[in-house]
Amino acid sequence: xxxxxxxxxxxxxxxxxxxxxxxxxxxxxxxxxxxxxxxxxxxxxxxxxxxxxxxxxxxxxxxxxxxxxxxxxxxxxxxxxxxxxxxxxxxxxxxxxxxxxxxxxxxxxxxxxxxxxxxxxxxxxxxxxxxxxxxxxxxxxxxxxxxxxxxxxxxxxxxxxxxxxxxxxxxxxxxxxxxxxxxxxxxxxxxxxxxxxxxxxxxxxxxxxxxxxxxxxxxxx
Amino acid sequence: xxxxxxxxxxxxxxxxxxxxxxxxxxxxxxxxxxxxxxxxxxxxxxxxxxxxxxxxxxxxxxxxxxxxxxxxxxxxxxxxxxxxxxxxxxxxxxxxxxxxxxxxxxxxxxxxxxxxxxxxxxxxxxxxxxxxxxxxxxxxxxxxxxxxxxxxxxxxxxxxxxxxxxxxxxxxxxxxxxxxxxxxxxxxxxxxxxxxxxxxxxxxxxxxxxxxxxxxxxxxxxxxxxxxxxxxxxxxxxxxxxxxxxxxxxxxxxxxxxxxxxxxxxxxxxxx
Numbered sequence: 167x168x169x170x171x172x173x174x175x176x177x178x179x180x181x182x183x184x185x186x187x188x189x190x191x192x193x194x195x196x197x198x199x200x201x202x203x204x205x206x207x208x209x210x211x212x213x214x215x216x217x218x219x220x221x222x223x224x225x226x227x228x229x230x231x232x233x234x235x236x237x238x239x240x241x242x243x244x245x246x247x248x249x250x251x252x253x254x255x256x257x258x259x260x261x262x263x264x265x266x267x268x269x270x271x272x273x274x275x276x277x278x279x280x281x282x283x284x285x286x287x288x289x290x291x292x293x294x295x296x297x298x299x300x301x302x303x304x305x306x307x308x309x310x311x312x313x314x315x316x317x318x319x320x321x322x323x324x325x326x327x328x329x330x331x332x333x334x335x336x337x338x339x340x341x342x343x344x345x346x347x348x349x350x351x352x353x354x355x356x357x358x359x360x361x362x363x364x365x366x367x368x369x370x371x372x373x374x375x376x377x378x379x380x381x382x383x384x385x386x387x
Numbered sequence: 388x389x390x391x392x393x394x395x396x397x398x399x400x401x402x403x404x405x406x407x408x409x410x411x412x413x414x415x416x417x418x419x420x421x422x423x424x425x426x427x428x429x430x431x432x433x434x435x436x437x438x439x440x441x442x443x444x445x446x447x448x449x450x451x452x453x454x455x456x457x458x459x460x461x462x463x464x465x466x467x468x469x470x471x472x473x474x475x476x477x478x479x480x481x482x483x484x485x486x487x488x489x490x491x492x493x494x495x496x497x498x499x500x501x502x503x504x505x506x507x508x509x510x511x512x513x514x515x516x517x518x519x520x521x522x523x524x525x526x527x528x529x530x531x532x533x534x535x536x537x538x539x540x541x542x543x544x545x546x547x548x549x550x551x552x553x554x555x556x557x558x559x560x561x562x563x564x565x566x567x568x569x570x571x572x573x574x575x576x577x578x579x580x581x582x583x584x585x586x587x588x589x590x591x592x593x594x595x596x597x598x599x600x601x602x603x604x605x606x607x608x609x610x611x612x613x614x615x616x617x618x619x620x621x622x623x624x625x626x627x628x629x630x631x632x633x634x635x636x637x638x639x640x641x642x643x644x645x646x647x648x649x650x651x652x653x654x655x656x657x658x659x
Contacts, residue, residue, distance in 0.1 A: 288477035
């Protein structure tokens with residue numbers, strides 16, 4: 167039976183887009199959290215970390231309710247930007263952004279917090295702003311943490327299942343990512359196809375992690 | 388003139404108390420802060436730099452108010468004209484020596500950067516990353532970097548702490564030369580008597596967050612010291628002493644430390 171590559175490409179596209187957007191959102195957020203003395207910082211940190219402890223079905227359920235065209239938010243989205251987030255690829259991207267956010271923020275925040283405080287203080291006493299200090303001094307010195315954030319986000323998005331099932335369903339070419347396809351094939355007792363998808367995901371995930379550990383070793387030595 | 392009057396609660400070895408320092412510093416002077424560990428020397432530097440905020444107080448530098456708690460003025464470190472040399476040097480490891488200094492340099496200040504690099508003797512390492520440098524070299528980079536914005540106030544936190552005698556000696560010379568040439572007011576925290584004696588014109592001893600003694604180094608005021616280049620240096624085998632000649636002075640010394648000096652090196656000469 168010929169393999170349908172669509173779920174694999176869809177998975178990689180979802181993971182790639184999620185990682186890219188989280189790099190743009192998560193890194194500044196991590197930087198802000200690392201340096202901020204904002205009083206309600208613990209609240210923000212707890213919210214970001216929620217997906218780590220909640221069952222994906224809980225996150226998925228709330229997002230389903232929120233994204234549904236019958237809800238105020240869903241209706242507003244549909245009316246103003248003609249965007250439907252339930253059972254669509256865009257919806258998966260938005261859900262993955264929320265779900266994978268801690269995987270980008272935590273390593274980068276920890277990386278920045280572990281740098282000597284004197285580096286940022288030195289930069290401030292040299293008249294440089296917080297943002298210039300972040301881009302020129304702090305981030306370039308925590309490359310391993312950035313790399314870890316990128317890879318964990320990518321790998322975690324590849325591994326999503328419950329959340330995708332809740333808000334995406336199983337629409338070929340739209341929301342049928344590899345993890346869903348495996349479940350589907352097993353349900354249909356197509357073990358051979360399930361094997362192929364599973365082996366591809368296993369090989370891919372291992373290769374990515376190997377790459378990270380290899381590079382991180384070179385960077386830190 | 389620099390006016391300081393700051394109060395901040397601190398935990399000292401003897402228990403919780405207030406650090407309270409009231410001090411006036413002549414512009415262009417080199418003041419040494421000495422005292423036991425945990426007596427508040429570094430805290431005072433950090434308060435001046437704006438890295439910590441006192442509970443109450445006022446800091447005025449050349450009629451420029453940096454801090455006034457009563458009027459709710461508290462300038463961030465970026466807006467205070469300071470150069471801070473951290474004990475761990477805080478050089479940025481991702482940048483070369485040149486990039487570290489350039490990072491802080493106002494644009495178009497190439498000549499200033501070159502002058503500092505020359506004065507600190509950093510040319511041979513200019514394109515090296517800090518990790519390749521010795522402790523003394525790193526301190527000199529940190530000093531050059533701190534001075535590149537021509538600060539009114541130079542704050543040095545134990546710059547000699549981790550250096551051997553030779554590196555200390557070199558750094559002392561560089562520091563004294565820069566301090567004198569640039570007229571920067573300098574506050575130096577040090578544990579080493581020899582550094583203090585060689586550099587400072589005023590010594591303040593702090594104990595438990597208070598000034599215990601405040602001494603002007605008299606001979607430095609009456610007998611001024613100037614730097615002169617060595618014109619001739621040679622060892623007299625027969626009499627077993629060094630002969631060192633500068634523009635104004637001829638020195639004879641049996642101190643083996645002269646072995647490390649070369650023609651052109653700057654040394655301190657007392658002028659009566």
